[in-house]
Amino acid sequence: DAFVVSAGCWSPELVRPLGLKLPIYPVKGYSITVPLSEPGRAPVSTIHDDNFKVVSTRLGNRLRATGFVELADFNRDIPGARIATIKKSVQSRFPGCANLDDAETWTGFRPMTPDGPAIIGRGPRDNLFLNTGHGTFGWTLSAGSAAVIAQVIDGEEPAVQLDAFRPGRFSE
Ligand SMILES: Cc1cc2nc3c(=O)[nH]c(=O)nc-3n(C[C@H](O)[C@H](O)[C@H](O)COP(=O)(O)OP(=O)(O)OC[C@H]3O[C@@H](n4cnc5c(N)ncnc54)[C@H](O)[C@@H]3O)c2cc1C
Incomplete structure (x- = not known):
């Protein structure tokens, strides 16, 4: 009865045959995830390293560090230099917390x-x-957005004001 388009960067392509233009662009980033060998040396919460522009966060017994904001279309290459920068940040802030050679990229x-x-x-x-089109905050906003779109589908008053999010705003 109701169709919800939630295809991230691929949403524009999906709705184009309907004549709908969605201005959503893929903004590329990278991460490493590595098991902790010395958990006491790792952050317990999320730390933003402003020097390298890298964010490190704790995932149980692993550390995940992310960085970079690139306009590269849908190119999935992972240049070694990008990963080296992220590792440099982790090594400088949390030395010895993990063997970075074991990192998944x-x-x-x-x-x-x-x-x-x-x-x-x-x-x-x-x-x-x-x-x-949730950009940098898709995980953070996922549950709230799902609840709100369900309210819209049900014809209820949404729990938050949706003016800033309205689909038609780009053609006004
Ligand atoms: C390096 C990096 C770090 C990030 N860090 C954070 C963070 O700390 N906190 C945070 O909140 N967010 C973060 N984000 C952002 C978050 O990942 C995105 O906002 C979120 O993934 C968007 O979710 P989505 O479901 O809308 O799109 P996606 O996760 O891109 O999922 C869209 C899905 O639709 C599928 N799809 C495409 N076309 C079709 C089709 N025709 N039919 C069916 N399925 C289709 C795709 O295969 C894909 O699985 C980060 C992103 C990056 C790149």
Whole structure:
């Protein structure tokens, strides 16, 4: 009865046949995840290293460090130099917490809108809803956004004001 588009950076392609233009661009970042060998040397909470622009966070017995904001379309290459910078940050802030040679590497895309807020609300069809474009904060906002779009689908008053998130704002 109701379709919710939540395809991140791929949402524009998905709705293009409907004549709907969503300005969502993939903004690339990288991470490493590594088991802790000396947990006492690792952060217990999230630490933002402003020198290297790298964020390190604790995931149980592992540490995850992320960084970089790149416009590279959907290129999934993981250059060694990027990973080296992230490792340098971890090594300088939390020396000896892990064997960084054991780190898993990853790259992904933040679905960014030009003005920042996600795109949440009713689309240009009776049964079409949008919950996409969450940019840097998709994990943080996931549960709240899901609750709010469910309220919109049910015709209820959303728990938060959705003006800043309205899908039509880019063509006004
Ligand atoms: C390096 C990095 C660090 C980040 N750190 C944080 C953080 O600390 N906190 C935070 O809140 N957020 C963070 N984010 C952002 C977060 O990852 C994104 O905002 C979030 O993943 C967006 O979720 P999504 O479900 O909208 O899109 P995605 O996670 O991109 O998922 C979209 C899914 O749709 C699928 N799909 C595409 N086309 C179709 C189709 N036609 N049919 C069916 N499925 C389809 C794709 O395969 C994909 O699985 C980070 C992102 C990066 C890159």
